[in-house]
Amino acid sequence: MASVAVDSGPGVPRQISLKWFGAALAHGYIWAWLVIFALPFLATLIYSLRTPSGEWTFAAYQYVFGSFRENLLLSVQTTAITIVINLIISVPAAYAIVRFPIPGKSFILSTLNLSLYTPAAVMGVSLVIAYAFLFRIPQTMIGLIAAYVVGTFPLMLVPIIVALRDLPMMFEEAARTLGATRMQTFWRVDLPLLGPGISAGILLTFVIIFNEFLVTLFIAGPGLTTAALRVYNLTRTAGFQPSTAALATTMQLVSFLVVLTFFHFFGSRYLKGTYLI
Amino acid sequence: MTRVNLIDVSKRFGATLAVDRFNADIADGEFVTLLGPSGCGKTTTLRMVAGLVEPSSGQIRFDSQSVTNVPTHKRNVGLAFQSHALFPHLSVARNIAFGLEVKGTPKAAIQQRVQEMLDMVELSEFADRVPAQLSGGQQQRVALARMLATDPRVLLFDEPLSALDRNLRDTLKYSILDLQRRTRKTAIYVTHDQSEAFAISDRIFVMNEGRIEQAGTQLDIYLRPQSEFVAGFVGDNNALRGEVVAVVSAAPGEPKLVDVLAGGMRLRGLNPGNVGVGDAILAFIRPENIEILPGRRHDDEPNVVRGRVEQIVFEGPTVRIVVDAGGVAIKATAGGLGRLTLLDQNQREVSMKMQEVTVVRDVPAAA
């Protein structure tokens, strides 16, 4: 011990190099995982750009804007409708849960969140049966949207509840004393201030629904093939084709751009306590 | 132009009685302060006037018209918050315009009024900034402008300065008073800071545990505290328990006096009017009303008590002394040049002249 303490000359550089080695190892580990996260996407991207003979081409992307176009449009359409309906039912529900004296709040919240914890295949089977024999809406757009809404509106509800709880009452009270009715207060004060929370809900719904294939596989009829389901179907029937890779790449690229845009404007704070991060 | 009445207003939160039968008659244009420690019910009372809290019982009236069941947005009150509560997503001008916009005021009229308000608080050049770009004092001034823009009947202040630093507080409290005087609006101001209360109020309501302890002018509150709580909460006081030994007969026009035996000292104080010989009383003596007389020469004068200096602390403008007077510790302060003499002489034995003694009937605290 004593010799180490006194003979610090050669000891110090060795310690520093050891520390440096540890830090490099730690950051290396993080970066290795970052590569793993991106690797499947990058592989798909490369596959979509290569011919079997190894040349580079954008040829596969002609399908994205060709025969896959209607699948993509359906995906965009269903995602947009789901987001709108989610907003319409989640914003009032979150407001009621946080600001109104309702008995049994935690029970209600658990019931609303039930679908979030139901495995997708179970939800698919239960809905395909219920649609066919109970509600008589098999293989319809309504059924598909309803399934998307029930599966994802909790993802909208939770960030809004978090944001609303974070929002001090004083803004609402200030608005009320200035003569605003409850509705005016909501539109002019709450809604703008809840922006990030609501955007987080929109992002989560988008990421999930835009890429959903499993529930869709169960309940969508032949005319309702979303882009994600098309990727699945093509993979099952045609094997691994560059055109399928092009579609999968497009889907991920769009999703990632939306995430980047969101993080740029709002950061990741409002996603805490939710399904993402 | 509004007279505000609170009649037997109570608020119960679950098992706790936050406000207990609050009664007040606040005249048009009067500036009233609710003063008390945190949790005394002053903010709840204010919020009931604003309509943000519904009273459990009692009635609130503006100009002898009940507003007890009128929702906040129809009461036309202005409320200033502790943390200003400016809408962070709106510019200064839009914040001030808010109350007019929601009432559907024509655009031109809004613009004119906003400009008027901005001029009044001297923030015209900041109209397009958002609140986050302003300093704390500027934010509070915008909040005042926003509150006044709708020409409210009553101005309510919920500790509006407590989040600001000391210098800013001192300037802003006079701005608030000035605005109130200029607009001649009835104002209710909540604070736990007595210097604020003394500086700006026409009348002070001292509150404790949901009840009004004492209501009166600054002088009433400071010089003639009616209870042990008020005496202890407002300023510093020596409180001595004792009893009345004699009621001094006074000539007409002279102050009525009473002799008491408190803390083993015979003292002559102001007669509260409701005590007789033998009644239990509390005698209050402010430290600054005690004159320290060196030596033992003054024993024959009234209200002079002898004691031993226990502690002497130099506090800058004043010297703080603790004197042991026959087993009772008496706090006294001395200012002026006399304080230096006290420090120099290093005296142990002193005489204290109690220049003003306030006597209050001792009501045993309800169990």
Add this chain to the structure above:
Amino acid sequence: MTHAPADIAIEYDIADEPARRSWATPRRRGVALLLPAALVAVLFSLIPLAYLFQISLTDGSSFFFDARYTVDNYREVFSRYRPAIAETVYLAGVSSILNLVFGYPFAYILIRKVRYRELVRTMMTFPLFGPLYLAFGLFYIFLPNGPLGGIFAALDINIAKYLFSQGAVLFSMLVFTFPFMVMNIGAALSNVDPMLEEAARTLGAKPWQIFMRVLFPLSWSGIIAGFLMCFGWNLGVFAQPQLLGSPKEQSVISLQMFLKGLVQFNYGLAAALGIVLMVMAFAVTWVSLRFSRGALGA
């Protein structure tokens, strides 16, 4: 200072308050606002699940013609499908353990040493786009002429032999749920004051002692919550075994449900499989929520 006149005579009549007893009490208005969401949940979650349970008690697809009530489906699930249940639980369990082993150091480094957290969070969203793209991309990587083919060849690794194997399925499951594990442990670790570790170090604790005696006990709730969350998600695994697994991995319950229900139209059996899977997932979620004390708490 002037004093306003204070003692104006008071002439009150407490009885003249306007009555305000409308039907729109705050509670009723709250319930009304909640109604659309509740309706959706009841119609498309509760009722279908109850219906599924009812069908699981009928024979084959008889429910829709002449319902024959029986518990044969459950008997079959717990006999013939026992290996399938075991495989499902095994894959979910092993992948969750792998998640914990790899995720804990990741979360620790991320919370304590990394300043580019925003980048890490952004990159972590890739797996969340779904297991389908993940499996698709990994499939290509496992091919001999894949993008990393050169590297594997240089290292003398025959990567293709891992395609359609348990290892490939587990790896894809690990990557898919990795963000959930990191998020839960990270949340727990960010509540552990770094001063505690420094204090332990000044008291002479070695790194592994600091981990065992300080970090591990204090992040225990995050570990449990993360583990159970990964486990719950992976119980429903579907795409990865189908694209990357051997027939053994393809026996997982979700895939079997699809086969029985939508290919063979044996609704009773598919429903029973679904109910068993759902009960397992709910049990896991229930326990995990107790530990996570998430943003919503109780």
